[in-house]
Amino acid sequence: MSAEDTDAKLARKALPMRAFSESLPMALLRTREAVMCLFRPGLRSRGVTEQQWRILRALAHSGSMEVTALAEATFLLGPSLSRILPDMEKRQLVSRRQVDSDLRRSMVSLEPKGLRLIALHAPDSEQIYAQIAKRFGVEQVTQLFTLLHELQDSLEEISRQHAKSSQRTSRKPPARARARPGGSR
Amino acid sequence: MSAEDTDAKLARKALPMRAFSESLPMALLRTREAVMCLFRPGLRSRGVTEQQWRILRALAHSGSMEVTALAEATFLLGPSLSRILPDMEKRQLVSRRQVDSDLRRSMVSLEPKGLRLIALHAPDSEQIYAQIAKRFGVEQVTQLFTLLHELQDSLEEISRQHAKSSQRTSRKPPARARARPGGSR
DNA sequence: CCTAGATACTTAACATCATAATCATCTGCT
C-alpha cells in the first residue's frame, strides 16, 4: 500500500463527509444516464436529439407555446432554443409565428411532420417503459416519481428559506434555479 | 383557443404516449438540477467546479487512482480529465506520477491543498444534506437512494438482455453506458 | 527478436450548455 493510499484513507476517516456513493447528485446523474442509454438509440435512429425530442413532447402535450414557456417546459435555456428551433423549423418539425399583440414574442407550434415523428417513436418509448415496469416494478416506478417530486418540493422550500434569510445582506433574489458555466455533468 | 392548440390536444389524446411530466429522464434531470442549485454556490465560492469537486471526493474516498479508474469513479470521460487534471495540478490540488511498471499509466493523488479544500467545504455540504434530511425526511432520502440503485440495476439487466438478443445481428457488445454528442442536458 | 494488436492516455474537432451582452419591443410614469 502506497503512502498516498494511506493518507487518503486516514483523510477519509477524519473528514466529516459522507461516502462518495451517497452523493445525491451523483446518484441522480448515474441513474439518468442509465435510463437515457435505453432511450438514446431509438431517438438517434430517427435523427432526433434528446433536446429536440423534449421540445416535440412538450408541444404535443401542451400545444403551441411561446419560447419562454417552452424553455420552462423542456428545461432548456433560451439560447439553446434559439439555436435548436431554427433547425427544427427547417426540418418542418415545428413552426413559428410572431404574436400580433406583442412583437417580441413568438409562438412555437408542432407541425404535422413533428407529430408524425412523435407517433413513430412513441411506441418504442412506451415499450422501454414497459420493460422498466416489468423489471423494476410498477409500484417502484410510481414510488420513485413520487419521491423525486417531493424532493423537488423540499428543495424549493429550502431555496426559498435561503433567499429569505439572505435578504438582509443582498437585495437580489437568487434569481432562478439554474447552473454554472460548463456542461451538465 | 387557436387551431394549433386544438390540434395538439387532439394529438395528445390520440398518441400512445405518457404525460411529459411522467418522463423519467426529465424527472431525474430536474431533481438533480434542483439539488445542485443548493450545492453549487458553496463550490463556486471556493473556486471549484462540480467536476473538480467530484475528482477531489473520489480521491479522498478511494485514495490515489489511475486516470481510467478516476474517470469511472467520477463519471467523467477520459478527455475531460485530460483537460481538468492539468489545471488541478497547477493549483496543487492533486499530483500525478507515472507508474513505474507501466509507463502508459499515471497515478493521480490528492495533495494537501486538495485535502484542505475538502475539509473546508465538507461542513457546508453536510449541512445541506442535513437540511434535506430535515425537510424531506431521513427515511425518504435512504429510500430514494435505494430506489435509484435498484433502478440502475434493473436498467443494466435490460441492457444486457438487449445485448444478448442483438448478438445475432451485430457482433459488437453495446460497449458501455455513455452518451451522445453534445452536453448532458 | 519483431511485428500486430491491445491498452492508457492525450489531442483535435465539433456540438451543446451557461452567462452575459445586445437588440427590439412593450409598459409605466411624468
Place this chain on the structure above:
DNA sequence: AGCAGATGATTATGATGTTAAGTATCTAGG
C-alpha cells in the same frame, strides 16, 4: 408624447462533454 426601465428573444463568448484520431507503451504470436 416621451423617456426609463422591464421583458422576450437572439447573439457572443467561454467552458465542458463526446467522438474520433493520434501517440506511446505494453503484450502475444510467429
